[in-house]
Amino acid sequence: MTDMRAPLEVQPPLDGGVIDLLPHATDDDVAGAVLTAREALAGWAATPAGERGAALRAAADEVRAHADELAAAVESETGRPFDSAREGVLAGVSTLEQYAELGPVHRGRSLLGSPGAVDFMVPEPRGVVVALTPWNDPVAVACGLLGAALVTGNTAVHKPSERCPRTGALLGGFLAGHFPPGVLQTLSGDGEVGAALAASAHVDVVAHVGGTATGRSVARSCALTGAKALLENGGNDPLVVDADVDPAWAAAQAATGAFTNAGQLCTSVERIFVHEAVAEEFLAALCEQARRWTANAQPLVDRRMRDHVHAHVAEAVADGAELLVGGEVPGGGGAHYPATVLTRCTPGMRVMREETFGPVAPVRVVASFEEGLAEACADEHGLAATVLTGSMANAQRAWRELPVGTVKVNAVFGGAPGGAAHPRRASGTGFGYGPELLDEMTAVKVVHLGQAEARR
Structure with missing residues (x-):
C-alpha cells in the first residue's frame, strides 16, 4: 500500500455507475489511527463501566434515529431492499443496547485461597481492537463487534468492506461522537488497508467477519504480532x-x-x-x-x-x-x-x-x-x-x-436472543456474538493479595 491511493468508488449494483467517492486510507492513515487508539486507551479503560454503558446506549439511540438514512445507504451500495436493510440496522441497534446493559455487569470472580489473603480474577480490556466487517449485513455485524469492544474498555479502529464504504462512514460518524476522541475511528479502504491494520504490532485484537481466505490471512498476521484473532469466516452450510x-x-x-x-x-x-x-x-x-x-x-x-x-x-x-x-x-x-x-x-x-x-x-x-x-x-x-x-x-x-x-x-433461520456459537475449522474461531463476545474482548487477570509482615 502506498500513500497515494485513488478514492473508493461507490457503485450501486442496480444500474452501475459511480454515485460517490470516499477517501482511501493510506499507510500514514493506518499508522495514525492505531497510534491514536493506543493513546486514547488508558483514559477509556479507566472510565467507569456504567459510564461506558451509558455512552453506548446514547450511540444506539443515534443509530436508531438515523435508521432510514443507513438503510438507504445499504440499499444503494449492496442492493439489499430498504425494508430488509432497515431490519439489519435495527438489529444493530438492539445489539448495541444489549451490550450497553451487559457491559457494566460483566464480572470476574473470587477464588478460595488462604484465610489471610484475597484472591480474585478480573476482566480487563485487551487494548486496541481492529474490526474488519462485511458488506452483506454491514450495520448489524459492525454494531456487535464495536459495541462489545467499546463497552469493555477497548478502543477500536473499524474498516468496513470496500463494497459499502459510505454505510461504514455514516455508521462511524453516528457512533463516534458519543465517545472521547480517538476511542472509535473508521477507515475506508480495500483489502490492503485491512491487511495493514491486521499486521500492526500495536493492535491487540483483530475481529474479522468475511471470507475464509481473508480470515486465514488475518490469522497468519496475528500469529506474528501476538494479537488475538477473532474470526467468522465463510461457511458451506x-x-x-x-x-x-x-x-x-x-x-x-x-x-x-x-x-x-x-x-x-x-x-x-x-x-x-x-x-x-x-x-x-x-x-x-x-x-x-x-x-x-x-x-x-x-x-x-x-x-x-x-x-x-x-x-x-x-x-x-x-x-x-x-x-x-x-x-x-x-x-x-x-x-x-x-x-x-x-x-x-x-x-x-x-x-x-x-x-x-x-x-x-x-x-x-x-x-x-x-x-x-x-x-x-x-x-x-x-x-x-x-x-x-x-x-x-x-x-x-x-x-x-x-x-x-x-x-x-426444523427451521433454517431463528434462535433465542443472545445466542452465540464457535465456528469450526475453516469457518473461524471464537465467539462473535452474544454475552460471550464480552469475554473475547477482555483478558482475565488473576490477583493474589497477601499480607505483608509487619516491620519490627
Missing part, C-alpha cells in the same frame, strides 16, 4: 431433508435458506441433501419456490459476485449436474441472478465444496438420512447446518454429529 417431512414445507424452508438476501448471508443454505422418498415432490416444489423468488429478486452486490456465482453453476452443469430452474445471466444492467436449482450434484463439484454466496440451491438425492448426514459432515467448513426431520432420534443424532457451531432443527 448443509440442509438435510428426512423422509418423514412434508416436501412442500421442506422446499419452502430450503428456498428461504438459499435465496434470502440473494443467498448472500453467512448462514445461507449452500448444499441440500434430500431423502429419495420425498425427492421428486421436493424438487418440484423447490423449482416453484425459485420462480417466485426470481419474480421479486434483489441483485447481487456487484457483477464480480455474479460472475463468481455463475461460474459455480456453469461448472456444475458441465460436470453433470442438471439445471432445473435459473442458471442464466440476465441481459441489461445491474447484477441480478435468478434463483437457481440444480440436481444430480456430486460431492466433488465446486458448488458443493465451496461457498457460492448466491441464490443457488444445489441438491443431492440420498438413499437414507444417514447418508445425507454423513455427506453433510464431510466438509472443511463448520459454521452452521439445518436438519428437517420428524424423528427426535435423527434430530438428536444430527446435532451431536454435525461439526458446526450452530445446528438448527
Whole structure:
C-alpha cells in the first residue's frame, strides 16, 4: 500500500455507475489511527463501566434515529431492499443496547485461597481492537463487534468492506461522537488497508467477519504480532431433508435458506441433501419456490459476485449436474441472478465444496438420512447446518454429529436472543456474538493479595 491511493468508488449494483467517492486510507492513515487508539486507551479503560454503558446506549439511540438514512445507504451500495436493510440496522441497534446493559455487569470472580489473603480474577480490556466487517449485513455485524469492544474498555479502529464504504462512514460518524476522541475511528479502504491494520504490532485484537481466505490471512498476521484473532469466516452450510417431512414445507424452508438476501448471508443454505422418498415432490416444489423468488429478486452486490456465482453453476452443469430452474445471466444492467436449482450434484463439484454466496440451491438425492448426514459432515467448513426431520432420534443424532457451531432443527433461520456459537475449522474461531463476545474482548487477570509482615 502506498500513500497515494485513488478514492473508493461507490457503485450501486442496480444500474452501475459511480454515485460517490470516499477517501482511501493510506499507510500514514493506518499508522495514525492505531497510534491514536493506543493513546486514547488508558483514559477509556479507566472510565467507569456504567459510564461506558451509558455512552453506548446514547450511540444506539443515534443509530436508531438515523435508521432510514443507513438503510438507504445499504440499499444503494449492496442492493439489499430498504425494508430488509432497515431490519439489519435495527438489529444493530438492539445489539448495541444489549451490550450497553451487559457491559457494566460483566464480572470476574473470587477464588478460595488462604484465610489471610484475597484472591480474585478480573476482566480487563485487551487494548486496541481492529474490526474488519462485511458488506452483506454491514450495520448489524459492525454494531456487535464495536459495541462489545467499546463497552469493555477497548478502543477500536473499524474498516468496513470496500463494497459499502459510505454505510461504514455514516455508521462511524453516528457512533463516534458519543465517545472521547480517538476511542472509535473508521477507515475506508480495500483489502490492503485491512491487511495493514491486521499486521500492526500495536493492535491487540483483530475481529474479522468475511471470507475464509481473508480470515486465514488475518490469522497468519496475528500469529506474528501476538494479537488475538477473532474470526467468522465463510461457511458451506448443509440442509438435510428426512423422509418423514412434508416436501412442500421442506422446499419452502430450503428456498428461504438459499435465496434470502440473494443467498448472500453467512448462514445461507449452500448444499441440500434430500431423502429419495420425498425427492421428486421436493424438487418440484423447490423449482416453484425459485420462480417466485426470481419474480421479486434483489441483485447481487456487484457483477464480480455474479460472475463468481455463475461460474459455480456453469461448472456444475458441465460436470453433470442438471439445471432445473435459473442458471442464466440476465441481459441489461445491474447484477441480478435468478434463483437457481440444480440436481444430480456430486460431492466433488465446486458448488458443493465451496461457498457460492448466491441464490443457488444445489441438491443431492440420498438413499437414507444417514447418508445425507454423513455427506453433510464431510466438509472443511463448520459454521452452521439445518436438519428437517420428524424423528427426535435423527434430530438428536444430527446435532451431536454435525461439526458446526450452530445446528438448527426444523427451521433454517431463528434462535433465542443472545445466542452465540464457535465456528469450526475453516469457518473461524471464537465467539462473535452474544454475552460471550464480552469475554473475547477482555483478558482475565488473576490477583493474589497477601499480607505483608509487619516491620519490627
